[in-house]
Amino acid sequence: MNFDVTLVTNSMPLLLEGALVTIKITALSVGLGLIIGLFAGICRLAVFWPVRFLAAVYVDFIRGTPLLVQIFIMYFALPMLTGMRIDPFIAAITACSVNSGAYIAEIFRAGIESIDAGQMEAGRSLGMSWSQTMRYIIVPQAFKRIIPPLGNEFIAMLKDSSLVSVIGFEELTRRGQLIIARTYGSLEIWLSVAFIYLVMTLTISRFVAYLERRYKIDDRH
């Protein structure tokens, strides 16, 4: 068995391009997922029960089915309903952000519930509405507490985004597959791909740890 180092160095530019695409999908998905998740997370705490119920159905459906199946539904099943082909990029981003949104909704819900009930009472007793108190008092404080789980979600999504390779979207994993199809260098390429993922996830977890330290200062009551 021999390890072809030149294959690694020659493939690196193509793989790094793929890695950039992976970062792009992840950032977009988690970014959109944050918006969906904040909305769904607050809906899960709403006073009006149908809103709570719908939010719970969404979260349960997404968390109870594999992302791979969700990607297939988005790319293959939905076009059969609508009769329109869907761009792989759009399908990938939509599936991933809807998926991420459900996990982030639970993170937000837990974060909001962890804020002392006295904060809501103080806000309300000053004449602020429920939504004003949420916006100015509860959510900003919840945000600080959920930085670590959000970081984990980002890392999980970065790894799971490799699943969109199945619909032919050329991110890091798909790039690896395509290079192997030409060169048969399974050992060199898969190890390189794994190494690139590792560098990305470690970088993110270090960054999250830094943020956590920075925002810790004034969170005590």
Place this chain on the structure above:
Amino acid sequence: MIDIKNLHKSFGKIDVLKGIDVFIAEKEVVVIIGPSGSGKSTLLRCINYLEEPTDGEIIVDGIPLSGEANINKVREEVGMVFQRFNLFGHMTVLENIVLAPMKVRKLSRKDAVATAKELLDKVGLSDKAEAYPSQLSGGQQQRVAIARALAMKPKIMLFDEPTSALDPEMVNEVLEVMNTLAKEGMTMVVVTHEMGFAREVGDRVLFVDEGKIVEQGPPKAIFEEAKEERLKSFLSKIL
């Protein structure tokens, strides 16, 4: 100013308030005392609807409370100070005070800050405007909480055991601020275990036990000429 008629409150099967009738006049300082679990905090929290009454009527400043419809209007006029301060931990002292006047009263930042500075001066914390709550002592936090409530220029102030979570040496600095407020003619309802305060500052003392007002009257009558057995035994335990 506050008119409470036949107020009932139950949590599930537990009846906490069993028919409270009380009228509180403008500029009156009413102190509510009673054993823990007697319903005195619940009574206070019903006045600004933090607890929804099960039955009965509450009229605050001429407005009958009727749930979410007008509750924010009433709360603008009723300041509340909590046992555990409940300052907003992610904001400086100044931001804590200006938030509600800006968002609810729609004051300009400049006006809100000017009022906040006056109030901080009044509670003796002018130098702490830029501090975060976690950097303050309990007594300082509670004084900020009082300033925050006053910033809305309320007509009524409710105090829910404001000194119970404080170290003993900090109790007086908070009571002094409340004393000043009372002298300025603020209408106040105070739930407290500080009998000295009740005696010196209160116009009227309500003794609440098992969800009812058992006895009420001027401090002197309550503390020196108690009639009801339950009040006598309560006083003998704490004085």
